Amino acid sequence: MDFQTTPDLNFYKGKNILVTGGLGFIGSALSIKLVELGANVTIVDSLMPDYGGNMFNIDSVKDKVKINISDVRDRFSSNFLVKNQDVMFNLAGTLSHVDSMTDPFTDLEINCVSQLSLLEACRKNNPAIKIIFAGTRNQYGKAQYLPVDERHPLEPTDVNGINCNAGEYYHILYNNVYGIKSCSLRLSNTYGPRHQMKHSRQGVLNWFVRQIMDGQKIELYGTGAQIRDVHHVDDVVNAFIMSGASDNVWGQVYNTGGTPVSLKDFVEAGIKVYGKGSYKIIPFPEDRKPIEIGDYIADFFKIYRTIGWEPKVGLEEGLKNTFDYYKKNKKFYW
């Protein structure tokens, strides 16, 4: 099809790749895939408590990657780490609505100071690097129309979304002003193996998985009819991999998405796949109302059009894969 240019993933063979947040949910799955593709992977992770970094996440490739435990807010380590890297997948950040409201300064440091620190390090030490930044649909706030395309206004409902907008746009600015090739993927709700399972503050989908496995009655707010555009981590990893190998994505932002599904339908699918479980509908908590973003469906035509990416993992298949992983490895996550 000549309307797309599908990237050649042989690009990664022998390439030096830096993955910030590489011990986290998406970063670890991405790192494993990059190793499979023949890349020399360096993982940077702060292992900050509660943020999702987990050494077990990369257990299957632990002898094939370099691991550097450090905080990307530290400008000095960043200067060293970006040197000689061909591509940086920049997933170091926090995505907690709640935490960003209770401690906005930490969110600011992690999502703004860190990104500037990394970009300045690249500008000074490796301007030829390519960077793929992990953005989020939280950057849009409440959807003013559906599906949401990349031209939708950016009106976040939490500090995290504001800071992610700044963090993303630093990348686009450094692309435009300094020629440091950068793009951003605005991810919608992602679920799958390797997500932390200790708390619900980084996304509700995997928390539902845990509650089902723990035999807890899941509480859905309001009606449970809120639509999320859920995608499996394998599809997200593929979006990063394809973007990093493309010549056509730089300076751009792209939505990714998967299956638009109500939270209730997601939970019901989970219960069906797992074989048991239950839920109930409860009134919306007062303190959640102002930051609830309502229905979200991603328009991901732009990335489909540019590099041919589309989600491939169906909801039941993805849930089965997720339950299987946590059944086998529960002790590393519970």
Added chain:
Amino acid sequence: MDFQTTPDLNFYKGKNILVTGGLGFIGSALSIKLVELGANVTIVDSLMPDYGGNMFNIDSVKDKVKINISDVRDRFSSNFLVKNQDVMFNLAGTLSHVDSMTDPFTDLEINCVSQLSLLEACRKNNPAIKIIFAGTRNQYGKAQYLPVDERHPLEPTDVNGINCNAGEYYHILYNNVYGIKSCSLRLSNTYGPRHQMKHSRQGVLNWFVRQIMDGQKIELYGTGAQIRDVHHVDDVVNAFIMSGASDNVWGQVYNTGGTPVSLKDFVEAGIKVYGKGSYKIIPFPEDRKPIEIGDYIADFFKIYRTIGWEPKVGLEEGLKNTFDYYKKNKKFYW
């Protein structure tokens, strides 16, 4: 006219008003006006070198205002300062394109950390306060259409614009989530008395004024035909004053603007008003090209529609007033 609700400026009589950046260009003119309107004015200013703060700026009211020299990045002083204030005019920030690119971290601290610090202080100590934030047309980046209204995409061409977007949107968020009444005025290029005259990094208009007064040949880049929407500081002050006294502006962002004029025409008007001066056209410096925003004309219908604000100071009148001020007070600015 019943399509507008013109605010009653008697509102300010006896009110406690905090002006951050109150020793600076716009903040000082605003503070003087507030004193005239019978307000109890507290000025906060860091007097950071090069940022425009100047004790002489408020010389005419120095015995009628409280002055607190402190840095609003300091969370502890902010907690104290916001207490018992009815309105905060939040003008503490930096607007230098160039400085934000050479030292993005300082720009981030001043335009993001400071704003969060002030808003958190208000949330904890004075949630009934009203806040008017000083935004900038830099938040839009290059105009994708003219005139630029508030729905124009926010795609800044420098770190300062990105950070101002975050700083502004924190205010809107705190309005929406915590009910702290806030609005933002996105100012276009402002000139007039009390602007610092030591360097050109905070805007070129007053720098042209200085060059004319110094008998220097002004250098205009490219063709000199770049359009700026210039407004006199008195009009800007009026926009702040009217907004703070309104019940209809909260949670909103508004453009302000004045006379769309080419830089060449502005300089020619300045030379005419001053009576002498000269300029030449030189090629665009390479390092300025990527951050040049091109023509800008503000669509300020939204604020006109809401509170009846419109610019009133004509270009020649404003220039005369500016030259007169600096002729009389040159020793405090040169």
